[in-house]
Amino acid sequence: MRQRIKSYCSTRRSFLRGGLAAPGIIGAGLMARSLPAAADFDFDDRPTHGDINILRFLSALEILETDLWQQYNELGGIQDKEVPGGSGNKAYTDLLSQIDGDMPQYIHDNTEDEFTHFNFINHYLMSKGAEPVNLDRFRTLQGSTAPGAQNIKRLTNLMELTVDTSWWTRYRSRTKNPDFGDKFAPAIPGLLKGKFPAIPRSAADLNPPDHLQAIVNTAAFHFGTIEQGGSSLYPALAQRVSSVEVLRILLSIGPTETMHFQVWHDKAGNIGPVTDPTNGLVFPDLTMPPFDGNEDLQANLIMPEPTIFLSRSLPVCSIIRPTATQGAAAGAVAALKADGLFIGQSAAFFAELNELAAKADMAQRRG
């Protein structure tokens, strides 16, 4: 105990010594008794290299998220100055609106949010003298040529997705948690057995009607897949942040991903049953068994069920899952890659993304 007190005192002395050298801090030191404790703490709250690496990785992922959401918005969102670019595709938007009349608004707002996420993080990085992230050199992918889409190159591919919908059963389970190594069945098994478009690739995809319906349903589930990933990534990485201000950034952006996820989780439950006549992709009727009357699948059970957390000896708890921090950045990249989101991207793109993830995963909390 004595040792601990001594080491605290010496840290405190070195803080005061360092502070005295800087103009304006003498007063702060003398006023310490009347100032809140945060005055000490601000002095030493500079982001560490690890913090910068976590923020740079998050900026990259937010740029990628923005790119995919922009593609959805151009074809299926509200078209306005807030999110410029596309002109909308009526057939695609009409079917999205059948899931919920507000779908175009939600797509628009989710897209706008993503723009602000990477833009804020990049400006924060610059304000701390760190390099912002720019992935423009990797904008090489051909996007949709369907009416409504911009004719520009993309970072992400929404036309060959293998969508993992296991978040549906993961958030309904009362006994399992991926942080304990548990696996979860997908809600829509067919989406894991091929490569499916989530946007019309061209005007040819607007018919037959059941084909376009399957594309819309794929999008409706992909929205949730993307946003549940962000819901886990932010708390996972926050555990290795040192600066309280950087922690505040992660704790303030992360829950907006969860707000998005909760909306998309609810809306995915409204899709109608359909079989795509062009590729056999099946969306079952979510109002019938096995979905109806089964707690692991029932569509309106969108609130997270309490489940095991940290230790099986503790009581179950309603939580975000997973939140394990080790390898969280590399895990997020692997999940997005497995979704098919980066099909067509260059080796240089993967090298850049993997390096950003590796550096984020090496970050340690300041001891």
Ligand SMILES: [Fe+2]
């Ligand atoms: Fe985001």
Ligand SMILES: [Fe+2]
């Ligand atoms: Fe997001």
